[in-house]
Amino acid sequence: MSLSNVPARLFINNEWVAPVNDAKEAVINPADEEVLGYAPVGSEADVNDAISCAKNAFDNGPWPQMSMQERVAVMQKMHDFFVENKARVIELIVKEAGCIQMLADFMQFEIPMKHARQLMVDALRVESKLTPIEIVPGLEGKTLGTSETSYIPRGVVAAITPYNFPFFLNLAKVFHALLMGNTCVLKPSPYTPFQALIFGEAALACGLPAGVLNVVTGDIAAGEQLTKDKRVDMVSFTGSDKVGSLIMAQGAPSLKKMHLELGGKSALIIRPDADMPKALFTALLNFTGHCGQGCALTTRILVANSVRKSFVEQLAAMTSAVKVGNPSDPSVQMGPLIRAQARQRVEDYVQIGLAGGAKLVAGGKRPAGLDKGFYHEATLFDDVDNKSRLAQEEIFGPVGAVIGFDTDEEAIALANDSEFGLGGGIFSADVGHAYEMARKIRTGTIAINGGANTMLSAAPFGGIKRSGIGREYGVDSLLEFAEARSISFHAG
Numbered sequence: 001m002s003l004s005n006v007p008a009r010l011f012i013n014n015e016w017v018a019p020v021n022d023a024k025e026a027v028i029n030p031a032d033e034e035v036l037g038y039a040p041v042g043s044e045a046d047v048n049d050a051i052s053c054a055k056n057a058f059d060n061g062p063w064p065q066m067s068m069q070e071r072v073a074v075m076q077k078m079h080d081f082f083v084e085n086k087a088r089v090i091e092l093i094v095k096e097a098g099c100i101q102m103l104a105d106f107m108q109f110e111i112p113m114k115h116a117r118q119l120m121v122d123a124l125r126v127e128s129k130l131t132p133i134e135i136v137p138g139l140e141g142k143t144l145g146t147s148e149t150s151y152i153p154r155g156v157v158a159a160i161t162p163y164n165f166p167f168f169l170n171l172a173k174v175f176h177a178l179l180m181g182n183t184c185v186l187k188p189s190p191y192t193p194f195q196a197l198i199f200g201e202a203a204l205a206c207g208l209p210a211g212v213l214n215v216v217t218g219d220i221a222a223g224e225q226l227t228k229d230k231r232v233d234m235v236s237f238t239g240s241d242k243v244g245s246l247i248m249a250q251g252a253p254s255l256k257k258m259h260l261e262l263g264g265k266s267a268l269i270i271r272p273d274a275d276m277p278k279a280l281f282t283a284l285l286n287f288t289g290h291c292g293q294g295c296a297l298t299t300r301i302l303v304a305n306s307v308r309k310s311f312v313e314q315l316a317a318m319t320s321a322v323k324v325g326n327p328s329d330p331s332v333q334m335g336p337l338i339r340a341q342a343r344q345r346v347e348d349y350v351q352i353g354l355a356g357g358a359k360l361v362a363g364g365k366r367p368a369g370l371d372k373g374f375y376h377e378a379t380l381f382d383d384v385d386n387k388s389r390l391a392q393e394e395i396f397g398p399v400g401a402v403i404g405f406d407t408d409e410e411a412i413a414l415a416n417d418s419e420f421g422l423g424g425g426i427f428s429a430d431v432g433h434a435y436e437m438a439r440k441i442r443t444g445t446i447a448i449n450g451g452a453n454t455m456l457s458a459a460p461f462g463g464i465k466r467s468g469i470g471r472e473y474g475v476d477s478l479l480e481f482a483e484a485r486s487i488s489f490h491a492g
Helices: 044-060 068-084 086-097 101-123 166-179 194-206 220-228 241-254 276-292 305-320 340-355 408-416 431-438 474-480
Strands: 010-012 015-017 024-028 035-040 134-138 141-153 156-160 183-187 213-215 234-238 257-261 267-270 300-304 359-362 379-382 399-405 424-427 482-490
Touching: 010 044, 010 194, 035 194, 044 156, 044 183, 044 213, 044 220, 068 086, 068 101, 068 166, 068 194, 086 101, 086 166, 086 194, 101 166, 101 276, 101 474, 156 166, 156 220, 166 183, 166 194, 166 234, 166 474, 183 194, 183 220, 194 213, 220 234, 220 241, 234 241, 241 257, 267 276, 267 408, 276 305, 276 399, 276 424, 300 305, 300 408, 305 359, 305 379, 305 399, 340 359, 340 379, 340 399, 399 408, 408 431, 424 431, 474 482
Parallel strands: 156 183, 156 234, 183 213, 234 257, 267 300, 267 424, 300 399, 379 399
Antiparallel strands: 010 015, 010 213, 024 035, 134 141, 141 482, 359 379
16 A cells, blocks of 8 residues: 555645645655655645636535535535545655554544444534524614524635644544535644645545645645635634734734644642542653643643652653654554654653753663654653743644642642643543532643543634634534524514
8 A cells, every 4th residue: 555545736626736836755764754645745836826716616616505415415425535545644644643553543543433323413513503582672663683693604714724733633624624515724743734635635535626725745834825815704723822822913914713733741630539540641641642632621730749759750651651763663662753753742842851850760762773763761750840942832743741739729830820721631530529629720622530521522622811712622623614594584
């Protein structure tokens, strides 16, 4: 099986087209630095063409006027296309994103597919409704009237996605946008373009009308063009808070809707009565899973001082035992970072942690024997100051930071002492008390004793503070991709 199965062309208006300037860029396998293939690089003219086609499809095409049942039927065919092509998609996830096979299968494919199925169910629950009858005073006396509230598509949606969970996030944005009757221009990370281009195949297979879904690949300039263009009615972006703030500024002159799922520095609270084996496993997974490249991972580990010494000793041993290597090897537990600069960022933060007085208890360097690929050891620090850069800044790499606390109130204060508010977790035998604590923590999602968190398909996902604006999944999330419109009438 080869990545050559995915067309190395842009997908615009239901056609595979070469970039105007015929530019291509090598796509690198982060596990061995080999070239996987060459992806097209969209120019300003290509992006403009994609927006024009999406705009025309919205203004003049059938998709926005179709019933929800009709749109769901088409999107079900897209879902079925990916089911039939699961092996190809997982290959792309492993080779482009450097994700280990186990996580590629259940976390990066099966979970988003489950989410897509629930979105189709939720979409059928979006219905117009009548407002209460009112008596309205007027020049000719009192009028009896009411109105219909319906949900109409916003228009052209620019979907801009990152490299860490490419298929997952491409699927989420496309299904949210299209189910609600919008048209879409999908712009992926240049590191993982093929996981977006395969959506062109899916669009043709499921019978989407021309222009409803367009896929353009490119760099920062392409994304900036999408966020600034006044023909784009909404931007749905997943990425860092710094880029998210720039996108907000770029879109402000046209007052377009912003849907931003940004970074995090989430806290995992370990109370003294926690189930330690489960807490240890969760803590480890949350800074080593996908090499720590996840926005909602709980990389701040807040541990009660009464049990911290034992907890850290066990977690350090588990961290040191993590097998790092090529994700094509099923026995590997952690693959590479996406690129050399991502690894350099991790190495820089290791030095920042040491300079700030944190205690390195596991990892901290490149693994021996892996000369090719962007690998870094799973790394754990203890005695981390919550005010330090190690605790406050998103590293996006396999680095866990242990912070001690004495009281539940202190743990809550530490968890909330962050510019971010995306995820979180609490481990405690007293579930009721954990729930009371969870209600005091300012974050978009939080899991008690492992919970299910982002695996739940009907639960809204998103952050507060610098972790973003808006939610994904559930009826409320679908309504973010729609406008509420009222049509009033009276009883004469």
